[in-house]
Amino acid sequence: MGRRYVSIWFQHLITDWCVIRRPALRQVPFVMVTPIRGRRVVTAASPPAQAEGITDGMTLADARALIPSLEVVDDKPGLADRLLKALAEWFVRYTPLAAIDAPDGLLLDATGCAHLWNGDAAYLADIEKRMAVAGYAVRTAMADTIGVAWAVARFGNEGSVILSGEQIKTLVSLPPTALRLEADVQERLRKLGIYRIEPLLSMPRAALRRRFGQLLLDRLDQATGHKEEFLEPVQPVLEWEERLSCLEPISTRTGIEIGLTRILETLCQKLQHAGKGLRKAEFQIYRIDGKVESVEVGTNRPSHHVAHLFKLLEEKIVLLEPGPGIELFVLQAPFVEESLPQQEILWEGTCHLEDTRLSELLDRLMGKLGSESIQRYLPAEHYWPERSLKKAMNLNECSEGEWMTGRTRPIHLLRTPERIEVSAPIPDYPPMLFRYKGKLHRVKKADGPERIEPEWWLEKGRHRDYYTVEDEEGGRYWIFRAGHYGDDQGSRWFLHGWFA
Amino acid sequence: MPVTKHDIIQQLQREILPLEGYKPIAQGKPLSLGLGAIEAAFPNQCFPTGSMHEFLAMCPEEAAATAGFTAAIAGKLMEKIGVCLWIGRKMEVFPRSLAEFGVGPERVIFITPNTELQVAWAMEEALKCEGLAAVVGHIRDIDLTASRRLQLAVEQSRVTGFMLRYQPRQTGPIAAVARWRIAPLPSRLEDGLPGVGFPRWQVELQKVRNGRPGKWSLEWSAGKFHVLLQQAPTATQEQKRKVV
Numbered sequence: 001m002g003r004r005y006v007s008i009w010f011q012h013l014i015t016d017w018c019v020i021r022r023p024a025l026r027q028v029p030f031v032m033v034t035p036i037r038g039r040r041v042v043t044a045a046s047p048p049a050q051a052e053g054i055t056d057g058m059t060l061a062d063a064r065a066l067i068p069s070l071e072v073v074d075d076k077p078g079l080a081d082r083l084l085k086a087l088a089e090w091f092v093r094y095t096p097l098a099a100i101d102a103p104d105g106l107l108l109d110a111t112g113c114a115h116l117w118n119g120d121a122a123y124l125a126d127i128e129k130r131m132a133v134a135g136y137a138v139r140t141a142m143a144d145t146i147g148v149a150w151a152v153a154r155f156g157n158e159g160s161v162i163l164s165g166e167q168i169k170t171l172v173s174l175p176p177t178a179l180r181l182e183a184d185v186q187e188r189l190r191k192l193g194i195y196r197i198e199p200l201l202s203m204p205r206a207a208l209r210r211r212f213g214q215l216l217l218d219r220l221d222q223a224t225g226h227k228e229e230f231l232e233p234v235q236p237v238l239e240w241e242e243r244l245s246c247l248e249p250i251s252t253r254t255g256i257e258i259g260l261t262r263i264l265e266t267l268c269q270k271l272q273h274a275g276k277g278l279r280k281a282e283f284q285i286y287r288i289d290g291k292v293e294s295v296e297v298g299t300n301r302p303s304h305h306v307a308h309l310f311k312l313l314e315e316k317i318v319l320l321e322p323g324p325g326i327e328l329f330v331l332q333a334p335f336v337e338e339s340l341p342q343q344e345i346l347w348e349g350t351c352h353l354e355d356t357r358l359s360e361l362l363d364r365l366m367g368k369l370g371s372e373s374i375q376r377y378l379p380a381e382h383y384w385p386e387r388s389l390k391k392a393m394n395l396n397e398c399s400e401g402e403w404m405t406g407r408t409r410p411i412h413l414l415r416t417p418e419r420i421e422v423s424a425p426i427p428d429y430p431p432m433l434f435r436y437k438g439k440l441h442r443v444k445k446a447d448g449p450e451r452i453e454p455e456w457w458l459e460k461g462r463h464r465d466y467y468t469v470e471d472e473e474g475g476r477y478w479i480f481r482a483g484h485y486g487d488d489q490g491s492r493w494f495l496h497g498w499f500a
Numbered sequence: 501m502p503v504t505k506h507d508i509i510q511q512l513q514r515e516i517l518p519l520e521g522y523k524p525i526a527q528g529k530p531l532s533l534g535l536g537a538i539e540a541a542f543p544n545q546c547f548p549t550g551s552m553h554e555f556l557a558m559c560p561e562e563a564a565a566t567a568g569f570t571a572a573i574a575g576k577l578m579e580k581i582g583v584c585l586w587i588g589r590k591m592e593v594f595p596r597s598l599a600e601f602g603v604g605p606e607r608v609i610f611i612t613p614n615t616e617l618q619v620a621w622a623m624e625e626a627l628k629c630e631g632l633a634a635v636v637g638h639i640r641d642i643d644l645t646a647s648r649r650l651q652l653a654v655e656q657s658r659v660t661g662f663m664l665r666y667q668p669r670q671t672g673p674i675a676a677v678a679r680w681r682i683a684p685l686p687s688r689l690e691d692g693l694p695g696v697g698f699p700r701w702q703v704e705l706q707k708v709r710n711g712r713p714g715k716w717s718l719e720w721s722a723g724k725f726h727v728l729l730q731q732a733p734t735a736t737q738e739q740k741r742k743v744v
Contacts, residue, residue, distance in 0.1 A: 358629065369611070374609065374610070405600060408597070411568050412593060412594065413597075415590075468695075468696050469696070473686070475559075500564050
């Protein structure tokens, strides 16, 4: 299929935006000004002001001489760029590939899109109508090449839809300015009396290059389609994306659910064909008032299971506000991984860490509780108890080391050790009794000490001498003394955990 | 006539058992956890898997003993490949020490929700997942309705669930096949050797549905349970009245 491009020219981009914000300015001549080297220079003039002869680049004083009652609005730097970016993002409902065409236009790659609007003319008419409703004056054109679409949008007088293969026929009658040339080249062409593109097409290329530079030839080739030109879409195109536009604005939960199921089914089918599964899915809704809302879910394992993904996204639907209605659903999978078909288990036995049932359960829990609340631990090669664990990044990660089982560790470990009062008979002997939270424990049996040093390259601190003690009731505790016995700060004793 | 009446009661009991959550073991020999005399206290003389167990603990020492006992049972249920979920608001369990009770710590997934309500929700979701070896949840207070939901979930999925209740405010009846209470006992070493010995617990079955409550002393050593001595089951009746 041949490519089709649309060029949209905002004739009065900035002033239209001002009028939308302040409707009182509609009938009044006004200008946007910005200070340049101590002078206030007009950067944009509204249509009534232009009719009086005010042009961009004039100083405000000159403009005031023409219209004494001129309204003045301060221009903000970068306003046009920001406006165009927002508009380009809005145009995603017409095509996934929308690009900014500075300073006052947009370019759309409408290949394969127009038939959804019943043809090219209806497609452009819809754009123009909706822009007019929004308050922007636009001129649009559609052609096989970006160059011709751009030229016709700005300089064409008849018909905005250029049929396939009619680029040259259209170009001949247009002025050379329509070729997106630099100002000095335009000036030279004008001096030589070239007012139309037609003579350029028949001139020897070598002469053209020598006199006007390579750019002119490039532009000519791009317009006629001999040289390809690329768009830089505002939103990067994702390989895994599904979209579903609605005939009527949707605002009910049932409607959203139906839309979600439809696009999930198509996306999952594609993923399954490619042997891939998604790790992250983003569901976006485009509202008719131009707002975009989105929710995101993640999975622990590449998945293309429709029912499971639907369940994950279903819980997030409440976060979406349909407002006046939704006109487009988009489902993206920004993070996709290989998903090899699992070997079928012959008998439905206990599940492994690799089991999809487990990963689907964890996805559901993660959706509601957040990813931080699900942890799996692997051994880390440290003796310091707080550092002897590390969090596993995913379900597949295996431990490099082994769990140290040489010395027993308490089953309940306090996150931060708690102070206890102790009476120990002789230095480095286990204590005779200790008091924790007001309760006195008489030590009957004890093991230790086991000295654990804080790794000085990681943390400064005092070593700990751990004792395993058992009181007369059978409670087993892990207590330690920080530092040496009889330090000047006084030896401090802590309870760190309970043994089973 | 009395013989037939007895037969009828026997028959009825056999029919009622599955309704109460004791499913007959599907095939093969029943899984023995090595609990010896304690298993004999349950109907069918085997530890009821695929059902909910309730554990009470009143002090941190008991809580630690309960965690150890539960981990040991979960370890037997997980065997070599199974996966266990451990759910609680704050995680006190030190994963490394689970290895001492025959549980591969890397095969335990810890879930720490923020509220009690989320704990109950997460437990129910986890118990619905077929194939998990065990689900351990720290739930302080749970009412009959909520516990029945869990019981219904495990009846479908055959997952074994443990509710560890630390200092519960209410100890009214909930839907569980057994109520346990594990307390630490002083360890003993042979020949008066110095140091602390293997974990020893007093295991009390305060309530068993259709079984015999009782009290036992248990030691965990070398990856096995050792029942030390059994006290008369009748002695626990008074104890039970005192606790409830």
